[in-house]
Amino acid sequence: MIAISFAVEGLGRREVFGKKGVLWVPTFKDMLTEKSIFRNKETLSPHFVPEHMLFRENEIRTLMEGLLPALKDQKPHNMFIYGGTGTGKTASSRTVIEKLVSEGSDRIKPVYMNCRVYDTRYKVLQKCISHFNPDFAKTGFSFSVLYERLLDWVEGDGDHIEAKRLIVVLDELDMVKDLDSLIYTLVRANDDLKKGSVSIVGISNKVNFKIRLDARSRSSLCEREIVFQPYNAMQLQGILKQRIKQAFEDDSVVDESGINLAAAIASAENGDARYALLLLLRAGELADSRKTRITDKEVQDARKQAEEDKAFEIISTLPEHQQIFLLALSSLSLDSQYHRLVEEGGERFYLSGETYEKYCHYVKKMGKEPRTSRWMREYIVELDALGLITSIQSGKGVRGRTTLVRLAYEPEKVRKIVESTLTGP
DNA sequence: CCTCCACAGGAAGCGCAGGAGT
DNA sequence: ACTCCTGCGCTTCCTGTGGAGG
Numbered sequence: 001m002i003a004i005s006f007a008v009e010g011l012g013r014r015e016v017f018g019k020k021g022v023l024w025v026p027t028f029k030d031m032l033t034e035k036s037i038f039r040n041k042e043t044l045s046p047h048f049v050p051e052h053m054l055f056r057e058n059e060i061r062t063l064m065e066g067l068l069p070a071l072k073d074q075k076p077h078n079m080f081i082y083g084g085t086g087t088g089k090t091a092s093s094r095t096v097i098e099k100l101v102s103e104g105s106d107r108i109k110p111v112y113m114n115c116r117v118y119d120t121r122y123k124v125l126q127k128c129i130s131h132f133n134p135d136f137a138k139t140g141f142s143f144s145v146l147y148e149r150l151l152d153w154v155e156g157d158g159d160h161i162e163a164k165r166l167i168v169v170l171d172e173l174d175m176v177k178d179l180d181s182l183i184y185t186l187v188r189a190n191d192d193l194k195k196g197s198v199s200i201v202g203i204s205n206k207v208n209f210k211i212r213l214d215a216r217s218r219s220s221l222c223e224r225e226i227v228f229q230p231y232n233a234m235q236l237q238g239i240l241k242q243r244i245k246q247a248f249e250d251d252s253v254v255d256e257s258g259i260n261l262a263a264a265i266a267s268a269e270n271g272d273a274r275y276a277l278l279l280l281l282r283a284g285e286l287a288d289s290r291k292t293r294i295t296d297k298e299v300q301d302a303r304k305q306a307e308e309d310k311a312f313e314i315i316s317t318l319p320e321h322q323q324i325f326l327l328a329l330s331s332l333s334l335d336s337q338y339h340r341l342v343e344e345g346g347e348r349f350y351l352s353g354e355t356y357e358k359y360c361h362y363v364k365k366m367g368k369e370p371r372t373s374r375w376m377r378e379y380i381v382e383l384d385a386l387g388l389i390t391s392i393q394s395g396k397g398v399r400g401r402t403t404l405v406r407l408a409y410e411p412e413k414v415r416k417i418v419e420s421t422l423t424g425p
Numbered sequence: 426c427c428t429c430c431a432c433a434g435g436a437a438g439c440g441c442a443g444g445a446g447t
Numbered sequence: 448a449c450t451c452c453t454g455c456g457c458t459t460c461c462t463g464t465g466g467a468g469g
Contacts, residue, residue, distance in 0.1 A: 319456095353431060372458055377433070393433090394466085400431030401465045 036288050037253045043246040044281040046274045049091045054242055055235045056088045059226055063096045066224050067199075070100070070108045070165040075190065075197035080221050082204055083228025086272030089203050090171055092228070097169060110167040115175040121182040125150055128168060151189060154196040163196030173202040174209045183217035230271025236263035239273050240280055248284070254294040258283065261299045279303055311409055314386055316421040321363070321371050322379050326388065326407070327418045328358035333411035342397065342404055349392065349404035352380060380405060 026034075042048055053060060066077040083089045097110045111131045118124045125146050130136045133153070141149070156163045168186060176182055189198040202221055210218055231239065240259050244251045262283070266276030280294075282302035287294045315326065332350050342349045356373050363370040371379075380403060384391045387408055394402045407414055 351431080352433095371456095373432085374434080374459080375457060378457090394431090396466070398431090398465095399467050400429085401463095402430095402432045 037248055037250070037294075038284060038288070039249045040247055041281065041284075043243050044277045044284075046086075046277065049094050050242065050246075052242075053088060053092055053095055054238050055231060056092050056228070059088070059228055060092050060096055062224075062226050063093065063201075064099070066201075066226075067096065067100060067110075067167065070167065070199075071104055073107075073165075076165060076167055076199040078187075078200045078202075078221055078223040079226060080202045080204075080210075080224070081226045081228065084230055084270050084272065085205055086266075086270075086274030086276075087205075087228040087230055088273065089205070089228050093169055093171070093201060093203060097167075100167075107162050107164050108167070109164045110169060112169040112171065114171045116172050118170075119175050119177055121176075121178050121185055122146065124168070124170070124176070124182055125185070128166065129153060147185065147189075151192055154189070154198060155193055156195065158195070163193075165196060166198045167201060168198065169201040169203070171203045172205075174204045174206045180214050180217050183213070183221055187217075187220045231267065231273050232271060233260075233263045233267035236266050236271070236273060236276045240276055243277060243280070247280075253287065254280075254284075255296065257296050258294045258299045261296050262302075265299070265303055275306075278306060282306060308409060308413070311388060312413070312417050315388065315414065315417050320422070321359075322383060323418045323422060324362050324366075325355070325359045325376065325379055325383070326414055327422075328362050329355050329389065329405060329407055330411035330415040330418070331362075332358055333407055334415070342394070347390075347406055349390075349406045351394075351398070352377070352391075352403040352405055355405055377403070 043050070063079065063081075066079045068076070070076045081089050081093065094112060097112055100108055100110050109132055111128055113124065113127050113131075115124075118127050122143055125143075129146070129150055136149075154164050154166050170176070173179070183200065186198050186200050200221060210222065213221065237259055240263060241251075244254050244259070248254065259280075262276050262279040265279060266272050269275050279299055279302045282305055283294045283298040286298045286301055286305075290298075292298070315323065318326075329350065332355060333348070342351075353373070356376050359376065360370040380389070380391055383389045384405075389405050390408050391403050391405045394400070394404050398404070
């Protein structure tokens with residue numbers, strides 16, 4: 001009994017609601033000897049940097065040109081890289097950094113950091129120093145001491161220790177809290193330095209992020225701008241094929257049409273290569289468990305899974321009353337006795353007013369006061385925008401003017417998710 | 426054609442939390 | 448410490464709308 005409940009807790013959402021609820025727990029030994037179509041799953045991970053970045057030759061070249069002065073002992077340009085998720089910004093800049101380290105002199109010091117972690121001016125400067133001087137004490141210095149330390153290190157001693165070309169690569173730059181002062185500090189460092197230099201390479205996927213910067217920081221940071229365009233379907237196919245060779249034991253396990261489908265789906269999703277690779281990974285895992293090849297079917301199912309996972313994550317973070325509304329809607333959908341529904345394009349829709357009544361019923365049962373129907377109409381708009389429900393305006397066949405709603409996902413699954421989040425873990 | 430139904434959705438205002446200013 | 452301001456989530460009130468039914 002204990003063993004079973006432990007196993008259930010350890011499983012992900014999907015397994016808990018898996019087919020027929022049958023639980024079979026293998027041993028690790030079993031799992032190790034299970035035959036898999038994968039050789040190296042890592043190559044499908046979003047963090048994997050391939051040896052050759054496909055379709056980013058121009059961007060990489062522009063980046064290299066911006067940093068080229070470092071090899072002539074001049075200050076590299078500040079640069080700003082912009083592009084949507086999964087367009088290869090991070091991987092390209094890491095590729096360039098690696099090239100710089102392997103081909104440049106010891107005096108060129110590039111440091112990459114993600115600003116989700118290093119989100120203040122202080123943390124960024126500290127990382128710059130500690131990255132190259134691991135023995136540097138982690139905290140305890142005031143900001144000005146830290147700044148002086150950095151300048152001293154960049155300048156060298158003018159005798160035995162040479163001046164450096166520090167290049168600070170700041171990924172997800174928009175996450176920095178005191179961004180203007182960070183940029184200002186790094187730019188000003190060059191005025192305070194007698195030798196050496198500090199350059200910035202900023203990376204962001206937020207379009208309007210630049211507006212937040214003050215004019216001075218903006219003009220220094222955006223000295224050069226590189227825009228990473230979304231990949232098109234053909235390019236995504238190429239990327240997938242490249243990774244398939246590395247990821248699978250035998251690349252013929254993946255159907256050509258499966259690749260095309262994954263590429264087409266990801267291309268519609270803003271040309272996100274990360275998403276294409278995720279689909280391939282999931283499809284591969286499905287094929288593994290089904291002991292089949294990766295066909296259109298596996299890719300479609302992988303997409304459905306990915307979408308559901310995203311939706312269920314959204315549901316669990318929704319305000320309580322929106323969740324109860326979803327619960328009410330799922331209960332209507334599951335109630336075969338319910339007759340006041342409307343068929344539209346083969347789908348069953350429910351009247352917003354009826355759904356509201358059901359919602360009130362649930363809320364009162366929980367000993368709470370329901371929100372007004374006016375506010376519920378706002379909820380419907382929000383839930384529709386989130387893609388959790390589909391709403392349409394009533395037309396012929398329905399008395400009065402109202403909104404018809406239905407769940408976008410399986411009612412049974414939605415009910416379980418809501419019930420488990422409402423009752424708490 | 427008129428009336429009723431079943432809402433849609435705009436406007437105004439309320440109570441509260443959190444931040445800025447003094 | 449306090450006041451003031453602002454934004455948010457929500458309610459109350461109200462007018463508008465489009466189809467069904469008589």
